[in-house]
Amino acid sequence: MMTRGLLITVSGASGTGKGTVCKRLLDLTPTLIYSISATTRAPREGELDGREYFFFSRDQFVEKINRNEFLEYADVYGNYYGTLRSYVDGQLADGRDVLLEIDTQGALKVQKACPEGVFIFLLPPSLEELKQRIMGRGTESPESLAKRLKSAPLEIEIGRQYDYVVVNDSVERAVDQIKSIIAAEHCRVDRSAGLFDTFKS
Numbered sequence: 640m641m642t643r644g645l646l647i648t649v650s651g652a653s654g655t656g657k658g659t660v661c662k663r664l665l666d667l668t669p670t671l672i673y674s675i676s677a678t679t680r681a682p683r684e685g686e687l688d689g690r691e692y693f694f695f696s697r698d699q700f701v702e703k704i705n706r707n708e709f710l711e712y713a714d715v716y717g718n719y720y721g722t723l724r725s726y727v728d729g730q731l732a733d734g735r736d737v738l739l740e741i742d743t744q745g746a747l748k749v750q751k752a753c754p755e756g757v758f759i760f761l762l763p764p765s766l767e768e769l770k771q772r773i774m775g776r777g778t779e780s781p782e783s784l785a786k787r788l789k790s791a792p793l794e795i796e797i798g799r800q801y802d803y804v805v806v807n808d809s810v811e812r813a814v815d816q817i818k819s820i821i822a823a824e825h826c827r828v829d830r831s832a833g834l835f836d837t838f839k840s
């Protein structure tokens with residue numbers, strides 16, 4: 640019997656460093672599949688359609704919402720972002736672990752739809768550090784920056800609802816901890832019924 644892959648969500652307040660941590664995690668874990676999200680925001684310099692995101696117009700995105708093609712979607716700072724259901728389901732069914740790097744609203748929706756998923760909340764070392772990181776990024780408009788700064792403390796509170804919390808004070812340490820979480824989740828008895836079945840006499 641093929642064991643279904645793990646649906647792993649890494650989430651956290653904007654500016655926590657999810658992107659960097661997930662990228663390093665993926666580099667070190669070639670078996671882990673990154674779920675490429677769809678978004679209506681414009682590509683940033685260096686971003687490619689189908690690599691960082693699938694870049695859709697608002698009309699295209701709404702059409703997919705109406706066809707129920709998203710496992711979750713959210714309006715994040717004025718743009719839509721969503722996880723395409725078909726891609727994720729196919730990979731999990733083939734026994735591959737899938738990584739979702741999504742915002743906190745989306746993560747809560749996935750938690751409702753897929754309670755068997757693994758939900759990891761990434762914390763910045765401090766609120767001050769988070770603010771510095773958001774302001775230092777240099778890619779945001781003043782309005783977007785203000786929204787992200789204002790919502791940070793509230794977004795951090797949402798972390799209490801996750802399964803695991805990892806502090807991103809060093810990328811390598813955070814990645815090590817996430818790798819350990821994934822390894823431990825694979826060993827859970829409730830995910831290993833098939834293993835026990837092979838010992839039945």
Ligand code: 5GP
Binds near residue numbers: 722
């Ligand atoms: P950015 O515009 O900086 O790439 O991403 C903004 C926020 O949207 C980040 O917190 C990112 O994790 C989140 N995000 C990216 N993809 C998705 C998605 O598919 N669903 C949801 N809910 N959030 C996403």
